[in-house]
Amino acid sequence: MSKYLLIIGSNSDIAKACAREFAKNGFNLILLARDFNKANEFARDLKIRSGVNVEVYEFDLNNYKDWKKVYEQFKDKVDGVLLAAGFMADQKECEKDENKTLQTIIVNYLSPVLILNDIANDFQNKKKQGFIIGISSVAGDRGRKSNYIYGSSKAGLTAYLSGLRGRLEAFGGKVITVKPGFVRTKMTERLPLPKALVAEPEETARDIYKAYVKGKDVVYTKWFWKWIMLIIKAMPEKIFKKINF
Amino acid sequence: MKRRTINSWGLYPKIEAEVFSLSDENKALEILKQVDEIIPYGNGRSYGDSALNNKVLDCCPYNYFIEFDELNGILKAQAGVLLSEILNIVVPKGWFLSITPGTKLITLGGAIASDVHGKNHHKDGCFSECVDEIKIMKPDGEIVFARKGDELFKATCGGMGLTGIILEASIRLKKINSIYIDQIVVKTKNLDETFEAFEQYEHYPYSVAWIDCLARKSSIGRCVLMVGDFRNDGKLNYKEKRKLNVPFNFPSLTLNKFSVKAFNFMYYNKILKKETRTIANIDSFFYPLDAIDNWNRIYGKNGFTQYQFILPKEASREGLKELLEEISKSGKGSFLAVLKLYGKANENYLSFPMEGYSLALDFKIEKDLFEFLDRLDKIVLNYGGRIYLTKDARVSKEVFEKGYPNIDKFREFREKIDPKRKLNSLQSKRLEL
Numbered sequence: 001m002s003k004y005l006l007i008i009g010s011n012s013d014i015a016k017a018c019a020r021e022f023a024k025n026g027f028n029l030i031l032l033a034r035d036f037n038k039a040n041e042f043a044r045d046l047k048i049r050s051g052v053n054v055e056v057y058e059f060d061l062n063n064y065k066d067w068k069k070v071y072e073q074f075k076d077k078v079d080g081v082l083l084a085a086g087f088m089a090d091q092k093e094c095e096k097d098e099n100k101t102l103q104t105i106i107v108n109y110l111s112p113v114l115i116l117n118d119i120a121n122d123f124q125n126k127k128k129q130g131f132i133i134g135i136s137s138v139a140g141d142r143g144r145k146s147n148y149i150y151g152s153s154k155a156g157l158t159a160y161l162s163g164l165r166g167r168l169e170a171f172g173g174k175v176i177t178v179k180p181g182f183v184r185t186k187m188t189e190r191l192p193l194p195k196a197l198v199a200e201p202e203e204t205a206r207d208i209y210k211a212y213v214k215g216k217d218v219v220y221t222k223w224f225w226k227w228i229m230l231i232i233k234a235m236p237e238k239i240f241k242k243i244n245f
Numbered sequence: 246m247k248r249r250t251i252n253s254w255g256l257y258p259k260i261e262a263e264v265f266s267l268s269d270e271n272k273a274l275e276i277l278k279q280v281d282e283i284i285p286y287g288n289g290r291s292y293g294d295s296a297l298n299n300k301v302l303d304c305c306p307y308n309y310f311i312e313f314d315e316l317n318g319i320l321k322a323q324a325g326v327l328l329s330e331i332l333n334i335v336v337p338k339g340w341f342l343s344i345t346p347g348t349k350l351i352t353l354g355g356a357i358a359s360d361v362h363g364k365n366h367h368k369d370g371c372f373s374e375c376v377d378e379i380k381i382m383k384p385d386g387e388i389v390f391a392r393k394g395d396e397l398f399k400a401t402c403g404g405m406g407l408t409g410i411i412l413e414a415s416i417r418l419k420k421i422n423s424i425y426i427d428q429i430v431v432k433t434k435n436l437d438e439t440f441e442a443f444e445q446y447e448h449y450p451y452s453v454a455w456i457d458c459l460a461r462k463s464s465i466g467r468c469v470l471m472v473g474d475f476r477n478d479g480k481l482n483y484k485e486k487r488k489l490n491v492p493f494n495f496p497s498l499t500l501n502k503f504s505v506k507a508f509n510f511m512y513y514n515k516i517l518k519k520e521t522r523t524i525a526n527i528d529s530f531f532y533p534l535d536a537i538d539n540w541n542r543i544y545g546k547n548g549f550t551q552y553q554f555i556l557p558k559e560a561s562r563e564g565l566k567e568l569l570e571e572i573s574k575s576g577k578g579s580f581l582a583v584l585k586l587y588g589k590a591n592e593n594y595l596s597f598p599m600e601g602y603s604l605a606l607d608f609k610i611e612k613d614l615f616e617f618l619d620r621l622d623k624i625v626l627n628y629g630g631r632i633y634l635t636k637d638a639r640v641s642k643e644v645f646e647k648g649y650p651n652i653d654k655f656r657e658f659r660e661k662i663d664p665k666r667k668l669n670s671l672q673s674k675r676l677e678l
Contacts, residue, residue, distance in 0.1 A: 038269070045309035049334060186268070195249075 002052065004077045006030045008115065009061065009085025011038055013185035014135060017205035018082055023050035025209065030074050034060040061085050061111040062103060071118060080131040081119055082208075083112055087150075088187050094149040101149055108153035113160055120164060123173050131174035133212060134161045138179050138220065141229045144245055165217060176211050177218045180204050181225040197222075251301060254541050255292040256494075256548030257610050257638055258671070263300045267307040267325065273410055274386045276302065277667060284670040285406040287355035288327060290348055292551045293638030294671035295359075295405045302410065304354050310334070311413065318418035319377070324354030324411045329485075329535075336483040336527065340418035341475075343375035347453075347583075349532050354411040359635040360403035360596040364451040364531070367588040371596055373402035380413040384663035388412070400658045403596035405634055407659060407668045407678060421475050424483050426451070426530045428473040430521040432513070436466025436566055443586045443602075446472040451530070454584040457509045458572050458606060459502070465569050468584060469516060473530060486528065490538040497545030500609055502576045544609040550638050552618055555587060555603035556630040564628035565602060568621060572606065575617055579606040594655035595678075597633040605636065615639055634672065645676050652678075 005022050007015050010031035019029055023046050033039035036058040043054040059070045087107035089100040116132060123130030139147055140154030158177060165175035182188060182198045199222050207221035220226040232240075252259040265276050265283065276283065286301040308325035318340045320331065328342060329349040335341065346361040355361075357379060360371045379391045379401060389409075391397040401408045431446065433439045439454060446452060449472035456468045534540055541549070556564040565584075572579070583605045590599040597603075608614055622644045625632065631648025632640045646652055655678065659666075672678070 041309055041311075044311060048310035048313045049330075189266070 002026050002028045003079040004028045004030055004053075004074075006032065006074070006078045006081045006119075008032045008059075008081065008083045008112075009034075010042065011035055012084050012086065012187070013201040014180065014183060014204050015082065015084035016042060017201035018084065018208055019046060020049065021202075021205040021209045022082075023052045023054075026050075026052065027080075028053040029055070030077065031056045032059045032070070034058070061107045061115075064106065064111040064114050067111070067115055068118070071115075075118075075122060078119065078122070078130070079127075081116070081133065083116065083132070083134045085112070086135065086137075086187065088147075089150070091147050091149060104149050105153050108150070109156040109160075112157055116160070116164065120168060120173075123168060124171055129172050130168070131176070131212070132161070132164065132168065133176045133178060133208060135178045135180065135208075136161065138181050138225050138229050141179070142233055142240070145241075145243075146245055174215060176208075176216055178208055178211065179218065179220045179225065179229075181220070181222060181228070197224075251286070251297065252289070252548070253292055253294070253296060253638075254290050255550050255636075255638060256541055256544070256546070257550060258294055258297065259548075260297055260299070260671070262298065264303050265300065266303045266305075267410070269307075270382065270388065270412065273302075273382055273412070277382070277384065277386055277410070280667070282667055282669040284668060284673075285354065285358070285410055287325070287352035287358075288350055290351045290355065291359060292636040293634075294675070295634055295637070295673075296355075297671045298669060304352060304410075307412070308352075312415075315340075318420060319415060320418060321413060321415040322353055323413050324352060324357075326353045327351065328353070328356065332483070332527070333485070335418055336421070336424060337481050339421060339481055341421045341527070343417060343419040344369060344372045345531055346372075347532065348535055350535055353414055353416070354406075357402055357411055357414060358404060358406040360591075360593055361635070362587070362598050364453045364585070366598055367447065367452070367586045368450050370588060371402070371591055371593070371598055373398070373591060373593055373596070375417045375419075376402065377415040377417060379411055381409040381411055383409045384665070384667040396658060397662075399593045400595075400655055400662075402591075403593045403634075404655070405595065405670065405673065405678065407670070407673055408662060409668070421481075423476040423478045423480050424527050425476040425478065425480060426473040426525045426527070427476055428471060428523050428525045428530060430516060430523065431470040431472070432516050432519055433466075433468050433470065435464055436562070436569070439466050439468045439470065439584070440562055442468075442470045446470065447586070450474050452586060455512070456569075456582040456584045456604065457513050458569065458579050458582040459506050459509055459576070461573050465566065465573060467513065469513065471530075473525065476524070483527065486536065488536055488538050491540055491542040494542045494546040495544070497547055497609065497611075500544060505579065544607065547610045549607050549609040550614070550618075551605055551607050551636040552621065553597075553603060553605035553633040553636045554621070554625045554630050555597065555599055555633070556601050556625065556628045557599060558601040560628040560630070561602040564624065564630065565604065567628075568604070568624055571621060571624065577608055577614070577617065579608060582606045594651040594658070595634065595649060597631070597635070599631070601630075603633075605633075619644075634676075637672065640676070642676050 005027045010033045031039045039056045043056050046054045094101045136158045137154040139151040140158045143151045161177045182193045211219040251262045283300040284298040286296045304325045307323045310322045312321040345363045356372045362371045431442050452472040454468040454470040587598045
């Protein structure tokens, strides 16, 4: 029987590319999205392309109190999770606007923690297996002046996933932390990104599927971000704090 | 919005453009309201400047399948879906594109806007033949449906994206029972033999010929003609192959009179018999060049243009002879010169095909090329022929107009539907389409 992958935040460009990649490889899908109609249109596309089962549920990560009710409807089916929801506002706007800051923390960290706690409990207590793929970000590796509110929310997620990995692996589960660099998506549409470093969502999705197949712990995509971040992390704070990026 | 350097398949011209992306209908409306002018851009496989402007609308992200009726072979999808994606879905179910050009890496919207044709034009006509319905956002933002017989349909198919943003389309597929094709390869010695061969094998649904443009004197017009039809063996296991890639632009000098002559010589002479029967598959028969990513880079960074003209049938023999002599004399090499027999013209205002023969040649961009092509234009016009907009980056308004008797109908329609010229390309401005 085919496995069911739950995709949280399925309307993001990376999520969509991943949905197609996993469906192509035989996964049934449960899509969780804020915009139900859009997700339904996408579900129809996935069914035609790959002939898999696709279910759609409406859920906004800002309303984390609704989570348990939504989860109830499909909890027994979930074999694996792809957490792809994310929110990035302009740093300057976040500094002034409390709501934007809150939304960043809720969507990128708070909600994912509450959601994954429930799922991890079911994996551990009922299924004795299951995998979780969390899309964090290279921005979470070190807080930069220009993007530290988003970055710190992703740093929190990275740390959470790291701990969760230890817990799940003890009973045969799996946690994969994905750290994309720049990807050409709706989220980055307005940013002037250096062309050579930008990945297409489809490339990111292929990397993620490969990481799943190989059972990796942490994966940077594109691959060279591992080395870029190694250098960035190694910089002394004295110098790092003065760099404008 | 991001500015990017964009180009079409010929890598000429290259321009800086603001790239907007088509994600949903509301976004499309917003963009139309916001810009002075813009042109939809698909997968960048037209050759010239028909999809280029200072602002372009990238339609590739708009790529959902909407409905696939496996029983009757009817498919509905958004305009950004690639033909290759369609094939991946429909071929295993025993269906194929009723009409397909020589590359499957084009969007559904692009296939309609160029009203593309393929090896079966002499039997089955242009892409628009298999289109049941098109959903279009007009330049004023209104969403309408165009069906066969409508003015909007006739203007949109072959209309180079100037009548509105093509959002969705329903197409009818062709039933197949194999991914394999029985192919006959025929070698001819000169132009007369080539024409005879085309007529002799006319009953085959698919045909195309490769012509050696650098052959001289009595060998002018010698060709390798390939015809074929689908087999009936029930094998429908269609899988994509790994591709080769041209990772960088070749130095512009790579292709010159001598290297092309050598290539053509080898290609022609590797086939020994006058008639060879083989079995090809969908990809090797219909899309041989798709096997090599970025093959356009072999012409160097300055790019190339594809010169494609068509002549009415009664004038084809004489006209082609004169044109081939001119090309052979110039020594301007073309790797691929493709000759094809066409069936009757359709009713669409700007569709390229008419009953006759068309020849398509690649020329790398060099200093005196455009003067040379202007000379060819004159000969084409003398014989009542015309130039294909989808391949073009340089033809003059005067030459273009003379080839397209319905241009005034198209212009009147455009004046009605888009008086402010919201949809405009470098090509439409040059030719005052």
